[in-house]
Amino acid sequence: MNAAASNPGRVLVTGGGSGLGAAVVEAVRAAGGTPVVLDRDVSRVAGAKALEVDVADRESVAAAVREAAESLDGLDAVVTAAGIDRCGRLEDVPAEEWEKVIGVNLLGTVSVVRAALPYLEANHGRVVTVASSLGIKAVSDATAYCASKFGVVGFSRALAAETRGRIGVTTMIPAGMKTRFFDDRTEQYKPQDDSRLNDPERVAEAILFALGQPRGCEVREMVICHEEEDSWP
Numbered sequence: 099m100n101a102a103a104s105n106p107g108r109v110l111v112t113g114g115g116s117g118l119g120a121a122v123v124e125a126v127r128a129a130g131g132t133p134v135v136l137d138r139d140v141s142r143v144a145g146a147k148a149l150e151v152d153v154a155d156r157e158s159v160a161a162a163v164r165e166a167a168e169s170l171d172g173l174d175a176v177v178t179a180a181g182i183d184r185c186g187r188l189e190d191v192p193a194e195e196w197e198k199v200i201g202v203n204l205l206g207t208v209s210v211v212r213a214a215l216p217y218l219e220a221n222h223g224r225v226v227t228v229a230s231s232l233g234i235k236a237v238s239d240a241t242a243y244c245a246s247k248f249g250v251v252g253f254s255r256a257l258a259a260e261t262r263g264r265i266g267v268t269t270m271i272p273a274g275m276k277t278r279f280f281d282d283r284t285e286q287y288k289p290q291d292d293s294r295l296n297d298p299e300r301v302a303e304a305i306l307f308a309l310g311q312p313r314g315c316e317v318r319e320m321v322i323c324h325e326e327e328d329s330w331p
Contacts (some may be wrong), residue, residue: 107131109177118275121302134148163217167217175226177309211257225257268308273329
């Protein structure tokens with residue numbers, strides 16, 4: 099059996115109600131695993147346990163992760179796919195909105211991993227953090243998003259060094275995907291040509307590949323994008 103086809107076990111997915119997170123949930127189920135979703139909107143989740151929570155709320159995250167882990171009698175993996183954006187020049191984005199991006203994308207990732215760590219260590223589990231091509235390449239009018247995703251990359255690299263031999267850590271670095279992520283943007287910040295956006299199912303398959311590696315082998319980082327993507331390199 100190849101790595102991509104192995105059972106990923108019990109997988110906690112943040113942002114699993116839509117977009118990449120929903121694609122990961124389906125990929126986990128298709129591989130015989132058991133997904134559990136953390137999301138602010140769980141109305142579209144079917145066939146998986148789902149807990150409504152704002153990942154920017156650290157105490158609520160701790161309680162939700164504990165409930166999820168106890169309901170499954172442990173965790174084998176965590177995928178942090180929850181994310182938001184607020185586009186615009188620094189002086190034009192209200193401070194509270196700018197900081198909300200950091201709260202969800204970076205601090206939410208940290209809170210989920212911190213809460214899940216004891217369960218993952220008990221099973222030599224794995225974490226897949228979802229960064230972005232804008233976590234390794236900065237662009238204008240995206241200071242909040244870039245700051246959050248550069249932070250995710252730095253956090254994940256440090257976490258991998260800190261927990262080596264205890265859990266696995268993979269940083270997934272996807273470029274733009276065909277999801278609802280862009281829906282609430284003003285027209286100037288929406289992709290004008292979605293033909294160069296990747297299918298989230300392809301990214302989910304890459305995440306399952308990372309989760310399926312045999313004990314002792316780790317995919318530390320992976321950049322994945324449409325072949326004509328121009329936000330990387």
